[in-house]
Amino acid sequence: MLTQMIPEIGHYALVIALLMAAVQAVMPLAGAATRRPLWMAYARPMAAGQFLFVAIAYACLTASYMLDDFSVVNVANNSNSMLPWYYKFSAVWGNHEGSVLLWSLMLAGWGYFAARYSRELPRDVVARVLGVLGLVCVGFLLFILVTSNPFERLLPNMPADGADLNPLLQDIGLILHPPMLYMGYVGFSVVFAFAIAALLGGRLDAAWARWARPWTNLAWAFLTVGIALGSWWAYYELGWGGWWFWDPVENASLLPWLTGTALMHSLAVTEKRGAFKSWTLLLAISTFSLSLLGTFLVRSGVLTSVHAFANDPSRGFFILMLLGITVGLSLLVFALRAPRVSNRVGFNWLSRDALLLINNLMLVIMTVTVLMGTVYPLLLDALDLGKISVGPPYFNALFVPLTLLMCVFMGLGPVARWKQTDPRLLVRRLWLAAVVAMVLGMALPLVFAERWSAPVAIGLIAALWIVLPMVRDLIDKTRHASSPGAGLKKLSLAYWGMQLGHLGVAVTIIGVAVVSNYNIERNVRMGPGDSVQVAGYTFTMIELAQRRGPNFLADRAVIEVQRGDSGRSFTMNPEKRLYLATGMPMTQVALRPGFFRDLYVAMGEDLDDGTWAMRVQYKPFVRWLWLGGLLMAFGGVLAVADKRYRRLATARDPEEAALKAASGGRGKEAAA
Structure with missing residues (x-):
């Protein structure tokens, strides 16, 4: 009952x-x-x-x-x-x-x-x-x-x-x-x-x-x-291999x-x-x-x-x-x-105050850019002025340059001073970081792939420009300590949170730049015994099988993957599922994750001759996208844990303080 x-x-x-x-x-x-x-x-x-x-x-x-x-x-x-x-x-x-x-x-x-x-x-x-x-x-x-x-x-x-x-x-x-x-x-x-x-x-x-x-x-x-x-869910669940679709x-x-x-x-x-x-x-x-x-x-x-x-x-x-x-x-x-x-x-236009204001304005401009691309088609449709579609080309053309411009000011921020900064101080602190970022950013794409890519180089330069000034700032803050450990202990959790947050942005930029330009995708017909080579890996379908889940039936492929001619092999098992209650088909992607690359196999449609349409992808540095997000989030949590946020920021309510004083109590008041 x-x-x-x-x-x-x-x-x-x-x-x-x-x-x-x-x-x-x-x-x-x-x-x-x-x-x-x-x-x-x-x-x-x-x-x-x-x-x-x-x-x-x-x-x-x-x-x-x-x-x-x-x-x-x-x-x-x-x-x-x-x-x-x-x-x-x-x-x-x-x-x-x-x-x-x-x-x-x-x-x-x-x-x-x-x-x-x-x-x-x-x-x-x-x-x-x-x-x-x-x-x-x-x-x-x-x-x-x-x-x-x-x-x-x-x-x-x-x-x-x-x-x-x-x-x-x-x-x-x-x-x-x-x-x-x-x-x-x-x-x-x-x-x-x-x-x-x-x-x-x-x-x-x-x-x-x-x-x-x-x-x-x-x-x-x-x-x-x-x-x-x-982003991670869309990446592996939808079977397209993408991580952001605008x-x-x-x-x-x-x-x-x-x-x-x-x-x-x-x-x-x-x-x-x-x-x-x-x-x-x-x-x-x-x-x-x-x-x-x-x-x-x-x-x-x-x-x-x-x-x-x-x-x-x-x-x-x-x-x-x-x-x-x-x-x-x-x-x-x-x-x-x-x-x-x-x-x-008041503050000088070359100061941390000004740099933070500029970054604020950049973020707001990016917000307006995305908002207009999202809402404008809806407004036209609501007013019967026609239907248009605003897709990735619009967002990428505007959002990416704004992000790169914001990275320039992110690199300047950690070493700038409040209210006013001497330009010579910025040059002295940042010239080496600028040179190293340029050299490494231009050279590293050749390490990732045989093909040099200008967008990847620009992304790496931007990421390194964010990270290297933070390293310089960390060195400056601990230089005069009696020992490196003592200097690090004096830094607040809020400072470490800021460092982690900015590091997360840099890691995400690297992931976006590399996977967007060095991703390799092959759409092929495969049956038992068929093979395809992608990025030095050989994918061979061993067999097709069926299995029953708690509420679905699945066609399951057994794919053997080998790197090079003598590398260690492993298996991947993509599935095509049919859910019994709804009759709806779904693709279950097979992933082989790695810190520097993912291997991605998705089953398409049954081609009625014992073969299936298969999508095989090699996705370098895709995990860095989500690693960067986790670093950013952990930085935010670390800042919350800073002890100054657990102190009383100002005096208590006057009425409560008077009542406590009248009863003989003594309140504590921390410095603001």
Whole structure:
């Protein structure tokens, strides 16, 4: 009996969560505006309660999947009794309704942790931050209950079995990629809330920037991992061998990443120098707004993509309204209140301040470039002005040169000084790095392949130009220490995070340049006994076999691979699967990964004469793409772990300090 009530429990848990989110939105903001401590005190318990009830709702939907409750529409449309349990678990977010519920769970979770780890912040700041988060939560919970209820029933005519999960999603990529991506998207809501709280309170100083930086870095790290996982998933799952297709939904995740990167660097200037305050606030608003735009693109039905979840105009209109209200109100608050928090801090145009500003502008230009290429065709179609397609040539022609130009300033940044830098100092520190980068960048392509490639050489020069000045800066910072170990220990985790992040960019650039220009692909007809040579490897089909999986039948090729004439051989096993519930065919790629190259074999179509169409690829340095993303993300996490972010950045709330002093307590106050 209890199991039959699980969907109803989940539904009413969402209703309770909505009511608590409404209280969280209204009472703390009203209390901060009228200086009423009791009203402000609603913020933390409501945030915790809302997280609890959204978690209950999510657990109920997960239980419905695990118990094969096909009376729930969401389960019947996206699961099957033959589906392995781990895919049932991930199928919860493999559809529109479940993914929005996961988004809301993470949004409530970020709010809960913001409440828990903000004990040292003034009470009015916490009230405003959690109040703004409550408003965002109200919007998404309303969206679920009004248009996307995951607990809708199929009673009394429930099916005997479910329609099954899309075979494209029956992969570990679905288990890892969406949660990481959503954690990044939703994490920027905390930074957005800090920005609106600063505008409402008229308080934006070094302490504010120090509060906001860990949340920004953590959200950015999650988003970086999510994008890297999505690229990796597309690489091996779709069978095309690509890693980025400039798909509109891929672009939607890239947009907040670009502005989030700019936001991280702008916050550093705001904390160190008190500059770029209004710019930092605008970036915080823009980054979360672009996260919402990505949600609209995926769920509105305005585009066709392998990533898109929904095709329902009513849902799209609701999200568009939510996006419009969020962006409109936040920009209105910015326009009215930004002059109160802005100030002018002077700096020379040859300084770290200026270089960070230039890189910020470059990132914003790149964002606008990608945004226009993604949205412009949709606007033309919506206005009945014709249909056009904007593909990789447009994005590559604009994005790649902008990235290379940004690399020039990235190399200058680590060795430049705040406020003003002597040009002779830059020349003295960087001339050797420039020469080495040019020489190695021009020479190394001959090591990778017999053919010299100008794009590869340019990519290597850019990557080395990022890395070598960082090495010089590290040497300068540890030169006068009593020992190399002592000098390294004095460097902060935030510094090491910056170094790792920039190293990750360089590693990714190398991967992109090499695999894009030295990739080798052969499309061939193969049957048992047939061979093909690619990049010095001989691929021989030994046999064709069939196997049965938990919910599919597969044709399986056994490919023996040998390097050269006497190299060690190994086997690869690509498959062509037919999923029983849907009758949908899928390609299961065979990969032989390596640090410097991947071997990639995918089965195409059965040619009806005992042979198959096969795609064989040699992909050098492709793993460096995702290694670079992981290095960037780890750098962001390392910066969050810096001990200065765990200190009290400013004095406690005056009322709390007075109460503690009256009781004989002695508070601790760390240096800002």
